[in-house]
Amino acid sequence: MLISEHTSTIEACRFCFMCRHVCTVGVIGGRESDIPRGKGLILFKVLKGHADYSPDLVDALYRCCLCGLCETWCKADCRPPDAILAARADIVAQGKEPVAVRRIKDHLLQTGNPFGLPAEERFQALGGPDLFRGQAEVVYYVGCDTAYRQPQIATAMLKILGAANADFTLLPNERSTGKPLSLLGYRDEARTMAEQLAAEIRGVRPKLLVTTCPSAFDAFKTDYPAMGIDLAGVEVLHAAQYVDRLIEQGAVVPRKQPAAIATFLDGTYLGRTHAVYDEPRRILGAFAGLTLGEMVWARELAYSCGEPGGVFHLLHPELSGRMAARVLEEAAKTGADVLITACPTTLELLQKGNHTKLKLRDLVEVVAAAL
Numbered sequence: 618m619l620i621s622e623h624t625s626t627i628e629a630c631r632f633c634f635m636c637r638h639v640c641t642v643g644v645i646g647g648r649e650s651d652i653p654r655g656k657g658l659i660l661f662k663v664l665k666g667h668a669d670y671s672p673d674l675v676d677a678l679y680r681c682c683l684c685g686l687c688e689t690w691c692k693a694d695c696r697p698p699d700a701i702l703a704a705r706a707d708i709v710a711q712g713k714e715p716v717a718v719r720r721i722k723d724h725l726l727q728t729g730n731p732f733g734l735p736a737e738e739r740f741q742a743l744g745g746p747d748l749f750r751g752q753a754e755v756v757y758y759v760g761c762d763t764a765y766r767q768p769q770i771a772t773a774m775l776k777i778l779g780a781a782n783a784d785f786t787l788l789p790n791e792r793s794t795g796k797p798l799s800l801l802g803y804r805d806e807a808r809t810m811a812e813q814l815a816a817e818i819r820g821v822r823p824k825l826l827v828t829t830c831p832s833a834f835d836a837f838k839t840d841y842p843a844m845g846i847d848l849a850g851v852e853v854l855h856a857a858q859y860v861d862r863l864i865e866q867g868a869v870v871p872r873k874q875p876a877a878i879a880t881f882l883d884g885t886y887l888g889r890t891h892a893v894y895d896e897p898r899r900i901l902g903a904f905a906g907l908t909l910g911e912m913v914w915a916r917e918l919a920y921s922c923g924e925p926g927g928v929f930h931l932l933h934p935e936l937s938g939r940m941a942a943r944v945l946e947e948a949a950k951t952g953a954d955v956l957i958t959a960c961p962t963t964l965e966l967l968q969k970g971n972h973t974k975l976k977l978r979d980l981v982e983v984v985a986a987a988l
């Protein structure tokens with residue numbers, strides 16, 4: 618059992634309540650099994666052979682959005698998300714994953730995206746064949762959520778790449794990074810998908826791989842090296858880092874200066890995992906008319922919409938909606954006019970439940986609008 622590699626976390630968490638008030642799903646869902654202590658108790662029983670992965674326990678183990686707030690808060694260096702991911706891989710190995718989980722896996726394998734939408738429609742909203750070149754210095758990896766649900770983010774990124782005269786291409790056969798598969802417990806399938814995408818990227822011989830999707834960014838930065846998948850030395854940047862660099866080099870000069878108060882929502886992979894906190898704020902600081910209002914819970918303690926891998930909201934749309942509402946309420950308290958994210962999944966979740974007067978934008982949309 619893979620959970621045996623996480624015994625120290627499981628044994629510590631089952632006796633501890635210290636992160637129950639920060640657990641994103643726990644504070645919304647309200648079940649004892651939602652918080653890391655509950656997960657620890659479940660996994661301890663499974664580990665000791667006192668319980669099997671019954672449907673109830675399986676359901677509890679997929680009620681975690683992997684936001685990472687618990688491990689950021691933890692003083693004992695415990696990592697509940699890693700233990701939960703190991704449990705999901707054990708559940709899949711026993712063929713006990715929920716039907717809804719299996720459906721997402723089938724969509725990913727059949728169409729390359731978690732929605733099951735036709736692969737040939739991936740870049741339909743983005744225009745013509747001049748997006749693709751056989752070789753280029755920069756590969757822009759668009760990602761499933763951006764391509765199918767938030768194409769205006771890709772349009773904005775294309776405008777920035779054009780303004781910077783970048784030698785770039787999209788991948789004509791782009792598909793998911795495989796990360797959603799690994800977050801659902803399908804490790805072998807995730808690796809196969811990752812290897813295929815890595816071969817596509819290497820084929821272009823780029824120097825730089827840039828993406829507007831934090832989950833893809835983490836896949837390239839963390840998952841692929843952990844799987845031993847080689848990207849042939851290509852540098853990987855999230856768009857926030859890339860645009861920050863372009864502005865610093867003078868390759869992109871935001872000209873219009875909107876007068877507004879903005880607040881920026883940090884996320885799991887860009888923020889808590891890779892500590893990309895300053896770049897988005899520097900970019901927003903380049904707009905003289907824009908004032909930044911910080912949320913009380915910001916940077917590594919930022920509230921989450923449950924965006925990792927873009928799968929939690931597909932499994933738990935109602936819970937996910939309440940998580941987004943909580944973020945919106947927190948953002949509205951700053952008095953901001955606009956809430957800015959750097960994640961297509963987060964933007965979609967916020968848009969669905971926006972009951973505030975906040976305008977919602979991706980960071981690259983704000984920059985592109987000022988070019």
Ligand code: SF4
Pocket residue numbers: 629630631633634635636637653654687688690691692693694695696697
């Ligand atoms: S992650 Fe840390 S703070 Fe949370 S329950 Fe486990 S040991 Fe306690």
Ligand code: SF4
Pocket residue numbers: 639640641642643651652653680681682683684685686687688697698
């Ligand atoms: S990763 Fe987030 S949702 Fe999951 S147990 Fe930790 S705080 Fe709760």
